[in-house]
Amino acid sequence: MSKYLDLTIPEIHELYVKKELTPSILLEEVFERIKARKSLNCLITCCQEEALERARELEKEEVGGLLWGIPILIKDNIVTKGIRTTCASKMLENFIPIYDAFVVEKIKKAGMILVGKTNMDEFAMGSTSETSYFGPPKNPWNEAYITGGSSGGNASAIAARIVPLSIGSDTGGSIRQPASYTGIVGMKPTYGRVSRYGLIAFASSLDQIGPMTRTVYENALLLNAIAGKDQNDLTSSSKEVEDYTALIGKDVRDLKIGIPSYLVSDVVSKEVSEVFNHVVNLLKKNGNTVELVDISYLKHAVSLYQIIAMGEASSNLARFDGVRYGYRTENPETIDALYEKTRSEGFGEEVKSRIMVGSSLLSGKNAKLYYDKALSIRDDMRESFLASFQKYDLLIAPTTTTPAYQLGEVMKDPLKTFMDDILVIPANMAGLPAMNLPAGFNQNHLPIGMQIIGAPFGEAKMYQLASFLEKELNLDLEGGRK
Amino acid sequence: MTKYEATIGIEVHVEVKTKSKIFSSSENGYGKDANSSCTVVDLGYPGTLPTLNEEVILQGIRAVHLTHCTLTRKMHFDRKNYFYPDNPKNYQITQNRTPIGQNGYLEIETSEGPKKIEILEMHLEEDTCKSSHKGRVSLLDFNRAGVPLIEIVSKPCMHTKEEAMLYLEKLKETFFYGNISDCKMEEGSMRCDVNVSIAPKESKTLGVKCEIKNIGSIRNVGIAIEKEIARQEEVLEQGQVLKEQTRRFDDQLNDTVLMRVKETGNDYRYFPEPDIPFVFLEEEQIQEALATLPMMPDERRILYQKKGMSKLHIEKILANRSLSDYLNTFLDTNINFVTAANLLLGDISSYLNKNFKKLEQTKLTREKFIDLLQKLEEGALSNKNVKEILEDVLEKEISIPEIMKEKKIQNITDVSFVEEIIQKVLDENTQSVLDYKEGKDRALKYLMGQVMKETKGAVNPKIANEKLVEYLQKR
Structure with a gap:
């Protein structure tokens, strides 16, 4: 079996352009993998027929941009016209929306092919995806372990390399934390960068949609496609969308990087600290300044x-x-x-x-x-963050306190999940862009991630640092693929 | 009079005239097929978000201005959470903490003189959908869901039904003339809830209040207040304790009926609407809103009064806005407003009513109206003539002189012609002339009647009367 699915998006695109590959053929691979990895339980709905139909439609057209004909998964709290959207709840088990979310319209316009809706915590409430009405998704690195949540299905599917691209949502770490547990790249953009229209709201002032992908570059590509002002979302920003891939590959040197000191305090486990410290040393070695910074109220x-x-x-x-x-x-x-x-x-x-x-x-x-x-303290926290960006280009921190734990473990201690989110929540509170980048592994070969936090609308710079680290760390992240 | 004094506060909801709804793009219209004017936003569909119609903000600014409220320049919306089938999201987007207007008043003219009715606040919000109940089935019409509303909350500063009714009339007139709302109580575009309490006259604290909902006309507001005061008095006189209640007005019974006894204060769990950013009203926007305000009734009253119109006529004209607007187009001329108002309220109104027409649907041009008035003034046309030619005036595209020619209306202001007729009448009625000389007033009336008969009523009565008296004295 040819492995087109493991090619990079530009490589796939080139084959499309040369007419050596069609979206239908690529989809066949996707559905084979979905079938083979059924035990992951990463999808709530697989829309095979609609996807194949769409592929046939696309094949009648000229090949479009880089994302044309690329299969994508969408978290099941984002409405898709004609395709059931459950929020992983019995409440919406048979709910078929009559309109498309803004991001869904965007991905369709870019020629991407929706192949399914991903499993998640019910209404995105949870940190392990175990609150799903459809049962938890599994971590592809070790199926006895959680994927994290709430975008656990996305994380599971991307780590298992079922598709290259997916869209998740992040209210209190729901993109970054599962990305960290499964060794993938997840970006929560600046609040307002991506329209929330069609995202079934959990906490409106914190919710943000973002890409979850295999690589930094592909992540930036997808953000390019979904970012922008939407007349239907008053909280979406009219700030111009830049090319988020623009700084990727550019050398990283002389950056001033801050580490919020509370985020590397003793709340973080030894195994995560080791991986993180390794990254810090790498950055310093390459001529960057890395310092601790105090942020209020963390x-x-x-x-x-x-x-x-x-x-x-x-x-x-x-x-x-x-x-x-x-x-x-x-x-x-x-x-x-x-x-x-x-x-x-x-x-x-x-x-x-x-x-x-x-x-x-x-x-x-x-x-x-x-x-x-809480709102007023949140404002103060945001101010404190903004002040730190006067001095630092970017902030970094671990994403999670520990690597993924075993399924069922956390249900015994509900507070534990909340406390685990201590490292990811501040970015939501301050409305800042923050992403997870795979940074290493623990002894059991479970992925460990790190966060990059940017100034408002500083996504391009974050991708620059992320791609640099991705290259320098050169981790083998294929362990979720069997 | 009783030993109690009533205190009345009123909450009024008016539907704001706009093209689209407050938080969605669907049309804001009345009388459409059920559920034909709603989108996923109005249905409270999962994933939808509100947008904000700037037209509503402009209307709000106007309403604030017209009620002398203080404008809130930095405001936001809040969510009012409660479960009800007509409430699509189970929260209503309203303004709780930053109402667009505060601390205003409307002045009313009571039988005891003018009184300012204080307005506590006014805020913008969305309407719920309309429910109707058929047996065991309830039907929901979402056309109304999201229709913009302004809620105006008065202070509990009224004490009689007269004040309450006058306040509502004034509010209705103000919003109607300001083009903010149709204010049609029968169509529900103006709705009011009345709070009534009574307490002994010397009491410093207010009594227990009851809220009366669902009152369909201002007249019924008066009845409801009257009945409610009587009911509360009876309860207190029987030595019983009043409980806070919500009642509704029943048209058939012509009385208020208990809906529910309030158990505890409602907990609406208000919090700022996170989906709508703060709204900052800029000076430019405020000026834009106020620039399009038409002349308001109080200003018209003063003007009309200066033009010599009677109070009765002024109010009658104001009650018919299209007539008032028409009249106002002659403010730059020196027409006689009294004659004009007479004509508009009399013959022209009855013609329009009879034929189900509006003034602007007739052929009554500005020139024609001025000419008509002038001829009436001069006596070239009598009131009777006007009645005769009115249909032609309103329906034909020809001038007044042309109409008069067609109808063969002579210029009977010609004094010699009138004199001729008077001579003839006096010659033929010598007995009446004698009666007049003996001081019998009836005789003059009879003779005048004869003159009118001879001229088929086409003579200017004023001139005829003068001449008749003159000739009688000569005999």
Whole structure:
């Protein structure tokens, strides 16, 4: 079997241009791999027929840009017209959207082929993807381990090299943390860089869509395709989209790099610290300055995050009531019973508990006491970050405190997952772009990642550093492929 | 009078006139087929986000200005969370913390003199969808979901139904003339909830309030307040305790009916809407909004008064905005506004009403109207003549002189012609002449009638009367 799927995107593109490969043939490989790796449970919906149909359509056209004919997966909390979108919940088990999200329109326009919707934590609530109504996806490096979450299905599929590209979402690390656990590249762009229109909201002021891919370059390519102002999303930025691949390959020297000191404190495990320190030394060796920097309130980021995210979630998820779409309980006697039963039966435990906590946090005087205060501290944290960018080009930190752990482990200790997100949450709180880059392995050959955090709209510079490290570290990241 | 004093506060919702809805691009229209004017945003579909219609902001600025409120230049929207089938997202996007306007008033003219009714705040929000219930089935029409609303909250500063009704009339007139809303209570584009409480007159604290919803006309607001005050008095007089309630007005019963007793304060879990960034109102935008405001009723009142119109006529003209707007197009001329108003409210209005026409659908040009008034003034046309020729004036594209020619209306202002007729009438009615000389007033009226008869009513009555008296005295 020819392995077109493992070629780089420019290589695939060249074969398309030379007419030595067609999208249909590439898709065959994709579906073979999906079948072979069924145990990964990385997809909730595979749209084989629609994909093949699309491939045939494309084959009637001229070959387009670099991303033309490239198969892509989309997280199942982003609506796709005519293709069911479940949010990994019983509530939306049979929900077929009647419109496309902004990013879906964008990928279609660029000629990419949607092959499936990826597994995730229910409504993106969780850090291991184990809250999925459809069961957890598995880590391709070792199927006894979690993929992380909430974009666990994306991480699993990309690490297993089922497709080159995928789109996830990140509210409190949901792109970066699973990317770190599975050895892939995941970018959470600046808040507002990618339209949220069509992303089923979890926490509106934190949610951001971003690419999860095999390599840094391919990640930047995909961001090029999905970034930009959208009239339908008032929080999307009208700042011009630049070419995010522009600085890739450029030499990295004389950079001033900061490390938020709390993010390398004793919350981080020894194995992660070792990998991270190796990167720091590499950077210094290449003539860059790397220093510790203090950012305010990082210690409280998780608590603040919980208040804001759960408060907003309790309101965002109120629309799932059985009246207009989605799951509806059978034979409710009253309207209140319709609400109560539909929501009790349709939502999983994690979602319900977050809705309850969130409702309580916004209730009566609590809104001012907690939500308002959290917003104001968040502003201060952002200011502190912005101040650090006066001095530093970029910030770096580990992505997770430990490598992936075993399935089932975390369900025993719910707080643990939240505390694990301590390193990724600050970027969401400050609305900053942040990405995960594979940085090494532990003794069990599980991937360990690192983060690059940029100034607002500093994605191009982040990709520059990431591609430099990618080349210098030269890790073998094919371990998820069997 | 009783020993109690009532306190009344009113919350009014008006539907704002705009092309599209407040947070989506679908059309803001009334009377369309159910669910024909809604998008995924109005349906509260997963993944959708609100946009913000700037037209609504401009209308809000106008409303703030017209009610003398203070404009909030930096504002945001909030979510009001509650579950109800007509609430598509189960939260309503409204303004809780930064209402677009605060601390304003409207001045009303009560029987005891002018009074300022204070407005606590006004805010922008979206309407819910419309539900109707048929047996065990409830139907939802999302055309109304997302229609822009302005909610105006008065302070509890009214004490009688008269004040409440006058306040609502004033608000309606203001928003209608400001082109902010149709303010049609029967179509639901203006809705009001009235809060009523009573307390002993010497009491320093307010009594327990009851809210009355769903009142379909200003007249019914008056009835509802009257009935509610009476009900509360009865409860207190019986030594019972009033409970906070929500009641509704029932048209059939012509009375208020209990909907629910309020258990605890509603917890709407308000928080700032994260999907809509802060709105900053720039001076330019404010000026743009106010530049298009038409002349408001109070200014028209003063002008009309200066033109000598009676209070009754002024109010009648203002009650019919198209007439007032028409009249205003003659402000730069020296026409007699009293005559003009007479004509517009009398013959012209009845012709229009009878024929289901609007003034702008007629052939009444500016020149024709001025000419018509002038001829009336001069006596070249009598009121009776006007009635005769009105249809032609309104329907034909020909001038007044041409119409008069066609209708063979002579210029009976010709005094010698009138004198001739008077002589003839006096000659034929010698007995009446004698009666007049003996001081019988009836005789003059009879003789005048004869003159009118002879001239088929085409004579200027003023001139005829003068001449008749003159000739009688000569005899």
